[in-house]
Amino acid sequence: MAAMKGADAVVQALEREGVEVVFGIPGGASIPLYDSLYSSSIRHILMRHEQGAAHAADGYARVLGKAGVCSATSGPGATNLTTGIANAYMDSSPVIAITGQVATPFIGKDAFQETDVIGITMPITKHNFQVRSVAEIPEVIKKAFHIAQTGRPGPVLIDLPKDMQEGEAEVEFPEEVSLTGYKPTYDGHPRQIKEAAKAILDAERPVILAGGGVIISGASSELMRLAELIPAPVVTTLMGKGSFPESHPLSLGVLGMHGRREANHAVTESDLLIAVGTRFSDRSTGMVSCFAPEAKIIHIDIDPAEIGKNVKAHIPVVGDARRVLRQILQVLEEMKRRGRSKSWIEKVREWKKEFAPKLDYDDVPLKPHRVIKEIMEFLSEDDIVTTEVGQCQMWAHCYMSRSKPRTFISSGGLGTMGFGFPAALGAKVAKPEVKVVDIAGDGSFLMNIQELATAVENGIDVIVAVFDNRYLGMVRQWQELFYDRRYSAVDLGNSPDFVKVAEAFGAFGIRVEKPGEIGDALREAADSGKPAVVDFVIERECNIFPMVPPGKCLKEVIG
Amino acid sequence: MDEEHFIVALVEDRPGVMQRIAGMLRRRNFNIDSISVGTTEIPGISRITMTVHGDRLTLEQAMKQLNKLIEVVKVSELRQEESVVRELALVKVSVKNERARAEVVQYANIFRARIVDVSRQSMMIEITGDEEKLRAFIELMRSYGIIEIARTGKVIMARGAKSVKTREAK
Ligand SMILES: Cc1cc2nc3c(=O)[nH]c(=O)nc-3n(C[C@H](O)[C@H](O)[C@H](O)COP(=O)(O)OP(=O)(O)OC[C@H]3O[C@@H](n4cnc5c(N)ncnc54)[C@H](O)[C@@H]3O)c2cc1C
Ligand SMILES: Cc1ncc(C[n+]2csc(CCOP(=O)(O)OP(=O)(O)O)c2C)c(N)n1
Ligand SMILES: [Mg+2]
Numbered sequence: 161m162a163a164m165k166g167a168d169a170v171v172q173a174l175e176r177e178g179v180e181v182v183f184g185i186p187g188g189a190s191i192p193l194y195d196s197l198y199s200s201s202i203r204h205i206l207m208r209h210e211q212g213a214a215h216a217a218d219g220y221a222r223v224l225g226k227a228g229v230c231s232a233t234s235g236p237g238a239t240n241l242t243t244g245i246a247n248a249y250m251d252s253s254p255v256i257a258i259t260g261q262v263a264t265p266f267i268g269k270d271a272f273q274e275t276d277v278i279g280i281t282m283p284i285t286k287h288n289f290q291v292r293s294v295a296e297i298p299e300v301i302k303k304a305f306h307i308a309q310t311g312r313p314g315p316v317l318i319d320l321p322k323d324m325q326e327g328e329a330e331v332e333f334p335e336e337v338s339l340t341g342y343k344p345t346y347d348g349h350p351r352q353i354k355e356a357a358k359a360i361l362d363a364e365r366p367v368i369l370a371g372g373g374v375i376i377s378g379a380s381s382e383l384m385r386l387a388e389l390i391p392a393p394v395v396t397t398l399m400g401k402g403s404f405p406e407s408h409p410l411s412l413g414v415l416g417m418h419g420r421r422e423a424n425h426a427v428t429e430s431d432l433l434i435a436v437g438t439r440f441s442d443r444s445t446g447m448v449s450c451f452a453p454e455a456k457i458i459h460i461d462i463d464p465a466e467i468g469k470n471v472k473a474h475i476p477v478v479g480d481a482r483r484v485l486r487q488i489l490q491v492l493e494e495m496k497r498r499g500r501s502k503s504w505i506e507k508v509r510e511w512k513k514e515f516a517p518k519l520d521y522d523d524v525p526l527k528p529h530r531v532i533k534e535i536m537e538f539l540s541e542d543d544i545v546t547t548e549v550g551q552c553q554m555w556a557h558c559y560m561s562r563s564k565p566r567t568f569i570s571s572g573g574l575g576t577m578g579f580g581f582p583a584a585l586g587a588k589v590a591k592p593e594v595k596v597v598d599i600a601g602d603g604s605f606l607m608n609i610q611e612l613a614t615a616v617e618n619g620i621d622v623i624v625a626v627f628d629n630r631y632l633g634m635v636r637q638w639q640e641l642f643y644d645r646r647y648s649a650v651d652l653g654n655s656p657d658f659v660k661v662a663e664a665f666g667a668f669g670i671r672v673e674k675p676g677e678i679g680d681a682l683r684e685a686a687d688s689g690k691p692a693v694v695d696f697v698i699e700r701e702c703n704i705f706p707m708v709p710p711g712k713c714l715k716e717v718i719g
Numbered sequence: 720m721d722e723e724h725f726i727v728a729l730v731e732d733r734p735g736v737m738q739r740i741a742g743m744l745r746r747r748n749f750n751i752d753s754i755s756v757g758t759t760e761i762p763g764i765s766r767i768t769m770t771v772h773g774d775r776l777t778l779e780q781a782m783k784q785l786n787k788l789i790e791v792v793k794v795s796e797l798r799q800e801e802s803v804v805r806e807l808a809l810v811k812v813s814v815k816n817e818r819a820r821a822e823v824v825q826y827a828n829i830f831r832a833r834i835v836d837v838s839r840q841s842m843m844i845e846i847t848g849d850e851e852k853l854r855a856f857i858e859l860m861r862s863y864g865i866i867e868i869a870r871t872g873k874v875i876m877a878r879g880a881k882s883v884k885t886r887e888a889k
Pocket of ligand 1: 250251252311312313370371372373374376377396397398399400414415416417418419436437438439440441443444460461462463466479480481482549550553554571572573574575576
């Protein structure tokens with residue numbers, strides 16, 4: 161026990177959790193915290209908007225699989241964080257958000273910069289805490305990290321009234337915490353494991369559907385063993401992209417609204433769907449009533465509430481993907497296998513050949529496919545891609561092959577424009593040794609473009625690849641297809657000049673209009689020794705296909 | 720099938736816990752008809768009784784989503800057939816004359832309700848029972864003119880020696 165200032169206790173507790181970086185912006189209600197950070201080993205990266213801080217912490221967390229930390233002052237600082245917190249919540253990302261709050265005696269008095277951040281963030285955090293005594297700070301922080309990083313991960317917010325930062329108390333740092341109401345299940349129930357194994361042996365047309373939970377759980381090698389043992393083709397969701405190498409012969413790529421035809425076909429025709437760590441989002445299933453209509457569904461998920469929420473599971477297994485897959489593999493290896501006809505795998509291979517997308521267009525203005533192809537060639541498999549939201553994201557989702565977990569980072573559940581760039585900064589801070597490219601729409605990039613200053617000032621050299629169609633393209637595409645081409649509020653006009661904006665911030669900027677220049681521009685950007693913006697002028701009304709229109713079945717693909 | 724289900728949750732007695740529960744139920748579109756809270760035999764633990772309308776799947780989802788809340792310690796479904804369900808109501812009726820007063824006293828006796836306050840123009844009756852009993856009594860009182868009603872919401876407890884603490888989690 162030692163008497164300590166609250167803010168020092170916060171910083172020391174963070175250090176004990178292994179926190180190396182905090183992304184944030186200070187303010188009146190968090191000055192004491194920042195005073196303690198000043199003399200700590202923790203690196204603070206000053207962002208230019210709190211939304212950027214939350215996304216950067218999220219990107220950092222997704223790359224490393226451990227908590228990313230962001231911080232903001234009370235009131236507007238805290239409300240600016242909320243989009244980022246909601247984003248992390250939807251995608252199960254372990255973000256710790258620390259907010260300053262007005263001093264306890266002022267709470268409820270509409271004091272200067274007071275907002276009820278606890279109330280506001282209840283539905284978008286896994287849990288939140290308001291500190292009520294200096295002495296409880298170490299325990300609250302330990303609990304927050306425990307909750308954020310275990311079970312189904314998610315953001316946790318800690319609200320720190322200013323008097324709690326300034327006050328002193330005897331504090332003790334617990335090694336462990338126990339929460340009576342929180343005990344995630346990690347091992348699958350043996351009976352369910354047996355059932356699953358039996359169903360796998362009986363299946364004629366099995367398909368594995370890998371989701372974000374496979375990445376969270378680190379289950380990629382188990383997934384590969386299962387796929388090869390059965391053998392079964394593997395499709396992934398957007399969030400599961402990279403959990404299984406898309407270069408693997410059994411990979412059919414992503415499924416869903418903008419999934420690959422071969423993936424959607426395979427799921428629709430399967431007689432067994434082994435769904436691992438996925439929440440069956442509407443974007444991934446299409447209309448549920450005709451989703452995998454002939455299949456028995458094994459649903460492996462750590463969150464019991466996901467079982468039966470959107471899609472009925474015939475064999476639910478609650479547990480951690482990695483452990484459950486190991487359990488299933490073990491049972492499978494003990495069971496006697498019968499020969500399975502090869503025709504399913506052959507059929508799937510044929511689809512794969514038939515639907516191989518064309519990417520090598522030579523058109524001017526550029527086809528986005530060509531840009532995706534060249535970025536793919538420019539990156540190695542350890543490099544990281546983040547995305548904004550819209551057509552740009554879907555081109556990457558559908559056509560860019562990723563082969564390792566945690567190398568494709570995208571806002572899936574919330575679909576937050578403005579996520580990709582700050583997330584790229586967080587990713588680069590997490591892994592400075594790899595290249596990080598943000599696949600950006602022009603509209604999305606503008607939503608957090610101020611972070612160019614953060615990138616330049618901190619030497620965080622990421623590349624923003626702008627798919628510049630001067631449209632809110634995804635919305636325009638829907639208006640074209642479903643609203644008689646009535647382009648309402650989607651034209652972005654001529655402003656800004658992204659190259660000049662980049663230069664004004666002190667970053668490197670280059671415009672690319674011809675296919676032959678793409679590779680060189682990317683290399684120049686990488687060699688510039690600066691954060692870089694590569695402005696790809698693409699065909700304005702190019703659409704992202706294939707597409708399953710909203711409310712349709714996965715097999716009803718257009719385009 | 721649309722039915723009424725009873726859910727009992729044991730929760731940590733912390734500021735905001737009711738808001739968490741109410742907010743989650745609203746956000747996820749669950750149909751809650753009645754909710755009541757009180758302390759229990761365990762220090763720091765409160766007991767919440769809710770009735771939710773919907774089919775089996777809705778009930779299961781509601782229970783799972785409740786369970787996800789960190790401060791919710793235990794969630795159980797109690798079946799009405801195997802339990803005792805009670806609610807308390809305070810009913811204030813206007814009594815304009817001696818005859819009305821005498822009748823109300825009589826009805827209260829029949830229903831084993833208690834007169835807890837009397838004034839020249841009104842009487843307050845405390846009645847405890849299941850839904851049917853309360854409804855019947857309140858119906859009878861209408862003809863005299865109900866001034867106000869306050870109800871606690873239902874509480875439920877399973878018959879027999881077990882408690883919700885010791886029941887198997889679903
Ligand atoms: C414009 C746009 C278009 C989109 N189009 C598509 C599309 O075509 N196809 C598509 O798939 N998505 C698409 N999405 C994304 C979609 O909205 C969802 O985010 C995505 O489908 C969710 O994937 P998921 O369920 O695998 O992962 P998540 O949402 O990340 O869910 C993870 C699941 O894994 C579980 N889990 C967590 N940890 C573990 C563990 N250790 N063990 C086991 N389970 C665990 C969780 O409980 C959860 O159920 C699109 C998004 C946007 C913005
Ligand atoms: C913050 C936010 N606002 C609005 C939307 C709705 N929306 C989805 S995609 C899109 C267009 C994105 O435009 P751009 O970034 O240029 O990408 P493009 O589709 O043109 O590739 C919009 C407005 C959103 N997803 N997020
Ligand atoms: Mg655009």
